[in-house]
Amino acid sequence: MTSPLATPPSSTLEGLDGLVREPFSRRSFVMTSLITGFTLATTTVLAQAIKTDATGLVAGDVQIPTSDGNMPGYRAMPEGNGPFPLVIVIEEIFGVHEYIKDTCRRLAKLGYCAVAPELYARQGDLTKMTDVQQIVSQVISKKPDAELVSDLDASVAWAVKDSKADGNRLAVTGFCRGGRATWLYAAHNPKIKAAVAWYGPLGGNRSDIQPKTAADVAGALQAPVLGLYGAADTGIPVADVEKQRDTARAAGKTVEIVIYPDTPHAFHADYRPSYRKEAAEDGWKRMLAWFKQYGV
Known part of the structure; x- marks a missing residue:
């Protein structure tokens, strides 16, 4: 089994100048451990939140080596020898909290090694932040995209080396801001077999x-990218989603878009009022089918 490339050859970055740009400034990690429970930035955690146990799994917080220190993250995978197909799970703006961890466990129950890196660990301490605008202005907007894709590369390399993951069966999925990162990473890493963006800007x-x-x-x-979007998402116009599909297809890329009628942003986030059970479950089935279709 060969490891995914830590840095894709320059030929794979054609059309991406400015996205991957070295060197970027190195900073110490502000967050050294993950959020316990759910994010403090949401005032209501609904009882409908899905709870997946860790029976039969190896699951818990991990430390992922990067070029400038260890980045906290969460890993869930089946017990056993592997190698397991690998899914990188990219967080919302709220950090790797219980919702993201549970998503990893759901994937692990299906036979995947799921890894969720805390990509904003250098920019701010999301374990203490309660204001969404503060998170956006002081953390999310301060994360260089070059650093983001480098951290995702490091997560893949660590999972292949230390977590019984098969780098030749690699998928990525992300939610909200993580959906945006999914699109970017699908344009960066040629080892990805399948990508699924949930309502990514x-x-x-x-x-x-x-x-x-x-x-x-x-x-x-x-x-190949599958995009899952809500028609009632006030921040992502349907016309933009359709244009994304058409632009990609015109360039010969494989993109499928599903738009759920009368569905808001964050419809998979089962701990929030935005959750829509039918759309979330349908999207989950489509995601798994997408992975399977493309060999993950």
Whole structure:
């Protein structure tokens, strides 16, 4: 079994100049451990939140080596020898809290090694933040995209080396901001076999450290992408979602988009009022089928 490339050859980055740019500034890790329970940034945690036990699993917090220190994360995988197909799970803006951990356990119950890195551990301590605008302005907007994809590369490399994961059966999925990261990572890492973006923002502001939107990389995808979106998502217009699909397909890329009628943003987040059971369950089935279709 060969390990995924830590840094794809330059030829794979065609059309992505500005997204992967070295060197980026190194910082110490502010967060050294994950959130316990659910994020403090939501005032209501609903009883409908799904709870998946760890029976038959190896599951818990981990430390993922990066070029400038250890990044906290969460891993869940079946007991046994493996190797297991690998799914990188990319968090919402709220950190790797119980919802993201449970998502990893759900995947592990199905035979996957699921790893969720805390990508914002350098930018701020999400274990203490309660204000969404503070999280966006002080943490999310401060994360360089070059650092983000480097951290995802490190997570893949660690999982292959230390977690019985098969780097040749690699998928990525992400929620909200993690959906945006899913699009970017699918344009970065040629080892990805399948990607699923749950309501990931496609547009937004560009900056020196975040120079590309998800829409900007639609024609540079290196993996088949399934996008799951809500028609009632006030922050992501349906027209933008359809344009993303059309742009990718015009460039010869494999993209499928599902738009759920009368469905808001964050419809998979079962701990929040935005949860829509039917759409969430349908999206989950489609995600698993997408993984299987493309060899993960």
